[in-house]
Amino acid sequence: MEIRKVIPSGYCKGVVNAIRLAKQTRIDNPEDKIYVLGMLVHNSYVSEELSALGIITLDDSRKSKEELLDEINEGIIIFTAHGISEKIKNKAIAKGLRYVDASCVDVLKTQSIIKEKLQDGYDVIYFGKRKHPEAEAVISISDKIHLVTDQNDLEDLVIDNDKIFLTNQTTMSYLELKDLIASAQQKYPDIIIQKEICNATSSRQEAIYKLQDCDLLFVVGDIKSNNTNKLVEVGKQSGIKKVLLIQNYKDINEDDLKDVNRIYVTAGASTPPLLINEVIDHLKRITV
Numbered sequence: 539m540e541i542r543k544v545i546p547s548g549y550c551k552g553v554v555n556a557i558r559l560a561k562q563t564r565i566d567n568p569e570d571k572i573y574v575l576g577m578l579v580h581n582s583y584v585s586e587e588l589s590a591l592g593i594i595t596l597d598d599s600r601k602s603k604e605e606l607l608d609e610i611n612e613g614i615i616i617f618t619a620h621g622i623s624e625k626i627k628n629k630a631i632a633k634g635l636r637y638v639d640a641s642c643v644d645v646l647k648t649q650s651i652i653k654e655k656l657q658d659g660y661d662v663i664y665f666g667k668r669k670h671p672e673a674e675a676v677i678s679i680s681d682k683i684h685l686v687t688d689q690n691d692l693e694d695l696v697i698d699n700d701k702i703f704l705t706n707q708t709t710m711s712y713l714e715l716k717d718l719i720a721s722a723q724q725k726y727p728d729i730i731i732q733k734e735i736c737n738a739t740s741s742r743q744e745a746i747y748k749l750q751d752c753d754l755l756f757v758v759g760d761i762k763s764n765n766t767n768k769l770v771e772v773g774k775q776s777g778i779k780k781v782l783l784i785q786n787y788k789d790i791n792e793d794d795l796k797d798v799n800r801i802y803v804t805a806g807a808s809t810p811p812l813l814i815n816e817v818i819d820h821l822k823r824i825t826v
């Protein structure tokens with residue numbers, strides 16, 4: 539049985555930068571309370587690693603970011619790689635908290651393109667995932683931004699403006715985006731489009747399409763990670779017989795390896811290299 543790693547896979551520059559910033563914040567402020575508003579990047583292993591440094595992740599699906607922020611009255615707050623709304627940032631400042639913004643540059647670039655289009659009088663269709671922090675930060679900018687999560691949302695959309703702009707969350711699947719753009723162009727022939735899938739996401743998705751004779755693809759990552767889930771979707775769409783999302787090597791079920799000749803392992807942009815290497819080492823061990 540052959541076991542191969544998909545290249546590229548795993549950490550992207552935005553994730554590396556966010557983790558570096560969080561660790562540096564601890565080094566520079568050894569005595570202070572430090573919190574992350576949400577998961578710094580969507581991987582629970584990373585949150586646990588930060589917790590060991592005394593950096594507390596505030597994450598509760600029943601509470602909004604604003605409610606979580608209400609519970610903090612001192613120390614430093616780190617905003618995650620997915621971006622943050624101006625309202626929350628200003629609230630943290632008003633509370634006298636110091637903050638570190640770990641927003642990825644690619645997320646900030648999309649936000650700034652959207653702001654320019656709003657200034658030019660456009661309504662913005664934003665293709666993203668509901669309740670994802672990146673999408674939430676974007677739609678908080680203006681009520682002229684319309685979140686569309688699928689074709690049905692697009693069909694239901696009513697916009698009273700001739701100037702319409704479409705863009706997307708950075709971690710969407712490029713096939714889904716292509717289909718959505720085609721439908722949007724039919725509905726709004728004069729629509730202006732800017733694809734904003736980041737390089738890290740698109741290169742990881744493209745690498746899956748190029749795989750040869752893949753019988754089984756393991757995608758290592760957290761179920762909360764959008765780009766990880768999109769790798770699973772792309773794997774399935776590209777015709778790979780079996781595509782399995784696992785959080786770490788302990789999730790591997792040996793029954794899944796029966797009648798398999800070639801296994802590939804890929805990982806979301808927020809999956810630590812250690813977890814990917816453990817999966818590959820474990821597979822090599824149990825398949826000799």
Ligand code: SF4
Binds near residue numbers: 642737
């Ligand atoms: S997946 Fe893309 S947008 Fe998200 S942190 Fe990485 S580089 Fe930035």
